[in-house]
Amino acid sequence: MCGIAGIFDLDGHRPINPQILSKINNVLSHRGPDDDGVYIELGVGLAHRRLSIIDLSSGHQPLNNENSTVWVVYNGEIYNFKGLMDELKNRGHTFRTQCDTEVIVHAWEEWGEQCVTRFRGMFAFAIWDQNKKTLFLARDRLGIKPLYYTVLPDRQFIFGSELKSLLAYPNLPRQLDYFAIEDYFAYGYIPDPRTIFQNIYKLPPGHTLTLYSGIKEPKPKQYWNITFNKNSTRSEDVIGETLIEKLRESVDMRMIADVPLGAFLSGGVDSSAVVAMMAGLSEQSVHTCSIGFSDPKFDEAYYAQQVSQRYQTNHYDMQVDQNDFSLLDRLAEIYDEPYADSSAIPTYRVCELARQQVTVALSGDGGDELFGGYRRYRWHLREEKIRNLLPLNLRKPIFGWLGQVYPKLDWAPRIFRGKTTFQALARDSVEGYFNNIAIIPDQLRNSLFSEKMKKELQGYNGIEVLRDHANKGPDHPLSQIQYLDMKTYLPGDILTKVDRASMAHSLEVRVPLLDHPFVEWVSSLSPDLKYQKGQSKYIFKRALRPYLSDEILYRRKMGFAVPLATWFRGPLRNRVQSAVTEGSLANSGIFEMKVLQNIADQHLAGQRDHSAPIWAVLMFESFLRKNLS
Template sequence: MCGIVGVFDTRGKREIDRQLLSRMNQLQVHRGPDEGELYTEPGVGFGHRRLSIMDVSGGQQPLFNEDGTVVVVFNGEIYNFEELAKELSAAGHVFRTHCDTEVIVHAWEEWGEQCVDRFRGMFAFGLWDRNREILFLGRDRLGIKPLYYSLLKDGMLIFASELKALLAHPGFIRELDPQAVEEYFAYGYVPEPKTIFKHAYKLSPGHIMKFRTGQSMARPHQYWDVPFIPHQAMSMQEAEEELIVRLRESVKIHLMTEVPLGAFLSGGVDSSAVVAMMANLMAEPVNTCSISFGDPAFNESQYAQKVADRYGTHHHVEQVDQDDFDLIDRLAFLYDEPFADSSAMPTYRVCELARKRVTVALSGDGGDENLAGYRRYRWHLYEERMRAILPLGLRRPLFGVLGGIYPKADWAPKFLRAKSTFEALGRDSVEGYFHGVSIMKDSMRRRLFSASFHRDLQGYNAVEVLRLHAGKCPVEDPLSRVQYLDMKTYLVGDILTKVDRASMAHALEVRVPLLDHELVEWISGLPTSLKLRGHEGKFVFKKALEPYLPNDVLYRDKMGFAVPLASWFRGPLRQRLNEALMDPVLADSGFFNRNVIKEMLDQHQSGRRDHSAPLWTLLMFQSFLRNVLYGERTGSAKNDLKVA
């Protein structure tokens, strides 16, 4: 795994400031501590930080073709590079290394921008073709690897693996995007392609961009999407057997490495499935790592131990302490923009644990989105059946009134929380799903935001993110549709971002075999009845895994990888939370109603309401403002904060 950075003059061939490029590159040294190199020519500059995984003795970047006219910087892995190298060699291309990076330059020469269609793996890269005067940017299909970019006022395009490298450029304008702030407080992250900054963007998963010298305008182009093309009819047994064959094949190609390799083992179905396949493919015991919690309601370590014992892994467990709060500010710096998934804390620690023993770790991320593992999918289908009974014109006033008068009961089991259900039923399908996944509901955000910030928003609502993706969804089935929405938002914006930053902070490469695009394509074509049957998500996956995993691992209630925020905010984090949220940094931003924040704190800490997720969202935003916008580490000053 690596970090990449680049500067490109869209208007001509001005000299590139190598010292500035070096500073930008060094801010990503954690992504690649082994080596760091720069390349510049008039109008173009590339930087690379290397974590050596393949062809450790060779494969340095920036890497060139035979005559030096094509150069690439690359972050990721191309798992089918040996197959592609043979094909390209037969076509006359000469290889000087045995690494996957060199495949990219020759694939570009042979196939042009269609080269990305041939790559199987996780990748983000920048490529410069001097003869054609083209800068080409590409990102993998599911967004496993990140790529940020910004077109500056002077016509310079800058790109990097992390936002912090862009922030180091003096031409970058640090204006916060009001719409991105609204989206953050709804989702807990800023969905693609926005960032928290108005003038920086993420290249969306499955997209490419092509810039030519003298042409400053370029639009991202989508080269791949989840197809959801139904398979020919197959029996349950046939589906189970083929799923295992495909899973094993995906895990096998993800084992490609020249450095120590292991796996995360949470005790859930997905990571356990990956470890089971690894154990059957590897000659030596698998190195596995788990995090445990003192609170039994959040502790899955006993189930991880069962899988470790069954497959004789070298298993390592560490407990996250109740006072592990110094990470809050550290995470704000790592993520560069506000990020409110509290499981980033244990994810950071399990990556830290894994890096003590391995350089590459496989994870089970992606199984819930692929195979309908989230409980919210079940509730959404229930609500969809209710919506089908009454037209929206009747539902909206009826359930809107019921939702308004029914008391909120955070303490009750979900099936008794009728207020949230009534509110969802009073909306259309996309609004209803948005209501269910929002950290802060519309009503709470309306109260939380100040009058001046509402004016900045000009009526914009974060539901538009889901509406945009829903309009492009290739299938009408309600379950597949919300899976698609999650793949475009939650999977890439939350799960994959969380793992990339936490792992790269420790120079650990994490691979996700359940997100191999060929496996994703095949799973998308399965009937939804094989994914969600009754109350059982991942139905065919669990059935297929019965010979490999214990039933109490497969069929117990899903716990997730969470931390006990509610009790932390009433106990050991109480004072820290109060000081942070009453700190002038939030008030001075002009975004918030301070009285509403105080009310949320009082209600939560008295036990009357559970505001733990919204309060964490505010805490991480405050930490972002203080450590990234106002902090010395990024060289920003308080008056740099602007709202467009």
């Protein structure tokens, strides 16, 4: 795993400052502590930080072809590189190393921009072709590896693996993007392609970007998308057997490494499935790592231990104190822009633990999106049944009124928290799903923002992110929200969380459930095989019954949560009160401070549970202090 950075003069005639290139590269040293390198010629500079995983003795980057006309910097792993290497050798290409990086160079020579369709893995890379005077950037299909870029007013193009790399460029404009702020307080993260700053972008997953001297406005080009709803006529037994075969293959490909390798093991279905496959493929005991919590409501250590014992893994666990909130400001440094998923704290800790034992860890991320595992999917499908009974022009006034008058019972079980359900039923499908996932509902978000902020938004609402994707996605209600999550929540929240937390510890994390052929195959299965008779992940769990106990497969999903409500009423009470009364938030002009104070007061008094909004506000305040003070 690595970090990449670069500078490209869009006018093609200005020299690159080597000190600046080294500066934006060295900011990424945590991503690659083992080696660094730069390549500069007129108008272009490429830089790289390396974490050595495969072919430890070679593979220095930037890496070039035989006559030094093609250069690459690359972050990730191409798991099918050996097969591609053989194919390219048969086509006359000469290799000097045994690493996957050199495959990218020769694949570009052979197939040009289409080379990206040949790669099976996770990647973000930049290729400079001297003969074509072309810079080509690409990001993997699911967005496992990040890539940021911007075009400065003087037409210098800057790119890097993390936002902090771009921010190290001298005098880079840091004007807040108000649309991104609305997105953040709706989703808890900023979906691709926006970032918190205007004119700085994330290259979306499954996209490439081609640049050359004189280009007016670089525009990303999509090379891959997810398709759904190709119903299978095979029996469930056959599908289950095929599923295990494909999962085993995906895991096997990700066990290639010249450094110690292990896995995260939470005790949930997805990570347990990965560990079960690894154990069957390895002659040695698998190294597994898990985090436990002192509060039993959040602790899954018992289940992780059960899987570890079954497969005789070398298990390492760490108990995190329920008051482990010391990372609040550290998170702002790691994620660079506002990020409000509090499970980043235990994720950081499990990466910290894993790095003490291994350099590469496999995870179970992606299983919920692939197989329909989130509880919110179940609620959405139930709401859809009601939506289908009544047209929107009847539902909107009836359920809209009920949503206004019904009390908000945050403390009650979900079945009694009807206010959110009524509000969702008064909307169409996409609006209803947005209402269910928004960390701060529309009405509260609207009251939270100042008049100045509302004027900047010009009527923009975060739902437009989902609408843009929904227009290109499937129609089936389950497939539609899976598609929306794979385009937003998966790359913007889940994969971002794991990438930054792991790279903070120079740990590579591989995600076999997001092997793109596996994703394509699972997505082609009937939705009924993913959610059946109230059972989520139906075919996945059925296929895994020979490998995992029913107690693991069919227990209630816990998630990777932390006790925010307790923190805010206890040890973080003063932090909350000071944040909503003075300092960065007040000076930003973005918020109605009285509304912020009221939210805090209601929570601290135990009248409402505003944990999610308060955490989002604290993380935004921490970002402002770090970047704009």
